[in-house]
Amino acid sequence: xxxxxxxxxxxxxxxxxxxxxxxxxPLVMTVYVSFTKWTGVGDPRWVGFDNYTxxxxxxxxxxxxxxxxxxxxxxxxxxxxxxxxxxxxxFDYVGKKFGDRWAGLFRSGYYLPQVIPVAVxxxxxxxxxxxxxxxxxxxxxxxxxxxxxxNWLGDPDYALYSVMLVMIWFQIGYPVVMFMSGLSRIDPSLxxxxxLDGATWWQRFRKITVHMIRPEFYVxxxxxxxxxxxxxxxxxxxxxxxxxxSTLVPSYFAYKNFFEKAQVGYGSAISTVLTVLIVALxxxxxxxxxxxxxxx
Amino acid sequence: MTxxxxxPPAVSQQAPSAxxxxxxxxxxxxxxxxxxxxxxxxxxxxxxxNAVKSPADYAANGPLSIPGSLYxxxxxxxxxxxxxxxxxxxxxxxxxxxxxxxxxxxxxxAYALGIGRVKGRVWFLVFFLVANLLPQEVLVYPLxxxxxxxxxxxxxxxxxxxxxxxxxxxxxxxxxxxxxxxPRELLDAxxxxxxxxxxxxxxxxxxxxxxxxxxxxxxxxxxxxxxxxLPLVFLVSNDNQxxxxxxxxxxxxxxxxxxxxSASALIGILPAILxxxxxxxxxxxxxxxxxxx
Numbered sequence: 202x203x204x205x206x207x208x209x210x211x212x213x214x215x216x217x218x219x220x221x222x223x224x225x226x227p228l229v230m231t232v233y234v235s236f237t238k239w240t241g242v243g244d245p246r247w248v249g250f251d252n253y254t255x256x257x258x259x260x261x262x263x264x265x266x267x268x269x270x271x272x273x274x275x276x277x278x279x280x281x282x283x284x285x286x287x288x289x290x291x292f293d294y295v296g297k298k299f300g301d302r303w304a305g306l307f308r309s310g311y312y313l314p315q316v317i318p319v320a321v322x323x324x325x326x327x328x329x330x331x332x333x334x335x336x337x338x339x340x341x342x343x344x345x346x347x348x349x350x351x352n353w354l355g356d357p358d359y360a361l362y363s364v365m366l367v368m369i370w371f372q373i374g375y376p377v378v379m380f381m382s383g384l385s386r387i388d389p390s391l392x393x394x395x396x397l398d399g400a401t402w403w404q405r406f407r408k409i410t411v412h413m414i415r416p417e418f419y420v421x422x423x424x425x426x427x428x429x430x431x432x433x434x435x436x437x438x439x440x441x442x443x444x445x446x447s448t449l450v451p452s453y454f455a456y457k458n459f460f461e462k463a464q465v466g467y468g469s470a471i472s473t474v475l476t477v478l479i480v481a482l483x484x485x486x487x488x489x490x491x492x493x494x495x496x497x
Numbered sequence: 498m499t500x501x502x503x504x505p506p507a508v509s510q511q512a513p514s515a516x517x518x519x520x521x522x523x524x525x526x527x528x529x530x531x532x533x534x535x536x537x538x539x540x541x542x543x544x545x546x547n548a549v550k551s552p553a554d555y556a557a558n559g560p561l562s563i564p565g566s567l568y569x570x571x572x573x574x575x576x577x578x579x580x581x582x583x584x585x586x587x588x589x590x591x592x593x594x595x596x597x598x599x600x601x602x603x604x605x606x607a608y609a610l611g612i613g614r615v616k617g618r619v620w621f622l623v624f625f626l627v628a629n630l631l632p633q634e635v636l637v638y639p640l641x642x643x644x645x646x647x648x649x650x651x652x653x654x655x656x657x658x659x660x661x662x663x664x665x666x667x668x669x670x671x672x673x674x675x676x677x678x679x680p681r682e683l684l685d686a687x688x689x690x691x692x693x694x695x696x697x698x699x700x701x702x703x704x705x706x707x708x709x710x711x712x713x714x715x716x717x718x719x720x721x722x723x724x725x726x727l728p729l730v731f732l733v734s735n736d737n738q739x740x741x742x743x744x745x746x747x748x749x750x751x752x753x754x755x756x757x758x759s760a761s762a763l764i765g766i767l768p769a770i771l772x773x774x775x776x777x778x779x780x781x782x783x784x785x786x787x788x789x790x
Binding site: 208209210211212213215216219220222223224226227228230231234241287290291294295298299307309310311313314316317318319320321323324325326327328329331334335336339340343370373374427430431433434437438451452455456459460465468469471472473475476479480483487 | 537612616621631632639641659663694742744748755765769
């Protein structure tokens with residue numbers, strides 16, 4: 202048995218070497234640099250926990266994590282809940298009353314924003330939300346609601362909410378596709394039995410639908426949360442973190458320190474904190490998934 | 498059991514006529530879903546409409562009017578100005594090579610972990626999962642530094658190597674669980690026929706897992722195509738940029754008016770929609786299967 206396994210271990214060599222080069226070494230370097238002061242040229246100077254103490258006293262750091270909290274709401278919580286209802290309606294109502302083609306059509310349409318490159322998503326919306334020539338304000342004026350027109354991305358009071366709206370638009374299709382595919386696992390006789398027992402749609406939704414797609418539910422919630430924590434492209438294109446840092450997120454905060462301010466040590470501390478958070482979530486995800494598999 | 502079996506015909510005979518008359522809810526649901534669909538697809542339609550509108554037409558009639566005549570100059574000018582053909586080629590080559598290499602690397606890893614059940618496989622899997630989930634910010638500066646040292650900065654090679662590893666980390670995680678359940682009889686039959694591990698992998702394991710590999714290839718291709726952060730950092734010169742980087746960087750350009758912006762967005766959307774139409778079946782089936790496994 203041991204001999205048999207040794208032969209297979211050879212196949213791991215390319216993957217392990219490549220991961221060492223691209224993942225492990227850079228990761229270790231960043232963590233090391235986070236304990237130094239370094240501009241990117243010359244030798245890093247060891248400063249211990251200075252970057253971290255500075256970070257936790259930095260209002261921008263707390264603001265960027267506060268913004269991420271709202272973005273998790275927009276990218277994970279709302280799409281997951283809305284996606285759950287949409288998937289159930291499409292699968293259990295539209296699919297049965299109008300046919301699977303209709304359900305499939307809606308599913309593809311809702312998923313469409315997901316296939317567009319995030320940078321292009323940013324371009325589309327920064328145009329639609331543009332204060333002077335943007336489509337949204339022009340539409341509001343056209344229907345007599347010109348008073349509601351705003352500088353959606355340029356006003357610190359509205360910029361983050363505008364970005365949140367864009368992210369809901371972008372994200373909604375993913376849970377719909379995931380949940381619908383989970384629902385296709387369900388034995389139709391479960392629903393038929395519930396019908397015969399006189400269950401209402403809401404009861405079937407709660408007792409069968411939600412129960413059956415619990416594995417997908419965890420996956421969607423965790424992957425979308427991690428995606429929200431990592432958000433960069435849309436913020437870069439839409440607002441560059443502004444105005445007055447109202448849409449600053451950790452990844453953009455780190456990027457600015459790396460490539461605009463030449464504070465590589467500080468940027469490394471930011472990305473290390475973000476990484477710890479994401480890895481902790483990943484382990485939570487593994488545990489939840491493991492437990493839900495045991496329950497099945 | 499018999500009751501359950503009889504139920505479907507009873508429902509389907511009754512439901513259509515009964516519901517059509519009694520249930521306005523049926524149409525309310527459909528209308529609500531259509532409104533949502535319009536909200537989601539609407540922005541893309543608005544882009545398409547304005548990309549083929551002349552600036553004068555836009556100034557006179559605004560963003561929502563149907564263009565008086567089709568105006569292609571905005572798209573053509575933008576295409577030439579950014580040398581978009583080159584960007585498309587860069588994106589295509591990068592995504593294709595990453596998808597192929599990423600699938601190959603995933604196969605090798607998963608063969609050792611899923612079928613070979615190499616010692617410590619759980620830890621390898623945890624490692625590969627974490628590698629895929631890591632924020633790229635934590636890798637970017639050292640990768641930027643190393644690539645400059647070895648002369649790979651501002652080259653598609655650097656991007657290809659990095660994304661091959663990142664994508665194959667996900668591929669390994671997914672494919673290993675597929676290979677763990679690989680039918681042992683097939684492997685035994687191959688070894689009875691005298692096939693070694695290498696032959697068994699390419700003659701038996703790979704062909705049998707073809708559908709999963711197609712899903713992985715599709716994912717890797719589209720993910721790599723859409724990547725923005727690392728290409729933004731690495732591909733600084735104009736000739737090396739990929740589509741998202743070229744468009745994203747131009748966004749701040751003062752020269753962009755409403756119709757040019759639409760034109761640029763449209764030519765960024767079209768390849769994505771094309772891939773979506775080509776790969777739709779694989780994608781919608783694979784997304785869920787991929788994540789759950």
